[in-house]
Amino acid sequence: MEPATQPPIYGLMAEFATGEALLDATQRTSKAGYRQMDAYSPVPVEGIAEAIGFKTKLPWGVFCGGLTGAVFGMGLQYWASVIYYPMNIGGRPMFSIPSFIPVTFETTVLFSALTAVFGMIILNKLPMPYHPVFNVQGFDRASTDRYFLAIEATDPKFDRQRTWEFLESLKPENLAEVPH
Secondary structure (H helix, E strand, O other): OOOOOOOOEEEEEEEEOOHHHHHHHHHHHHHOOOOOEEEEOOOOOOOHHHHHOOOOOHHHHHHHHHHHHHHHHHHHHHHHHHHHOOOOOOOOOOOOHHHHHHHHHHHHHHHHHHHHHHHHHHHOOOOOOOOHHHHOOOHHHHHOOOEEEEEEOOOOOOOHHHHHHHHHHOOOOEEEEEEO
């Protein structure tokens, strides 16, 4: 079996001066059929996630984590009050839902929050001390005042020359190859 060949570069990156220019370029890139791309900006840019086709299953994971927390909280109280140490005080029912709500709510919030934090860490592939885009000269300004759009070489439509020409047509401030 042959080893998988890696593309000689990670991709191409265009630099823009404003968030509006980045958003316009990202939308045009998406309409052109590119799918393996990412945008980098120092501030949130409304519409970028939709333009690059970003989708996540994290909300469903948080919902399932919260549901698990609710079942755990209610189950733990049921086990303690009804099975392990039943005490009939003042004729109240052994399984009293109103008195179990505060703990159930808190375990729901706890499990949801933990699922969100660990889900985000896993889905963002953190910690990531190295990424090829760090090799691009000037990319350090992505955290202060510049906006970048990277098209990965793994994109099915990627062709080094045609993609370079397409990115040039977007009128970026700078254009660079992203080495591995």
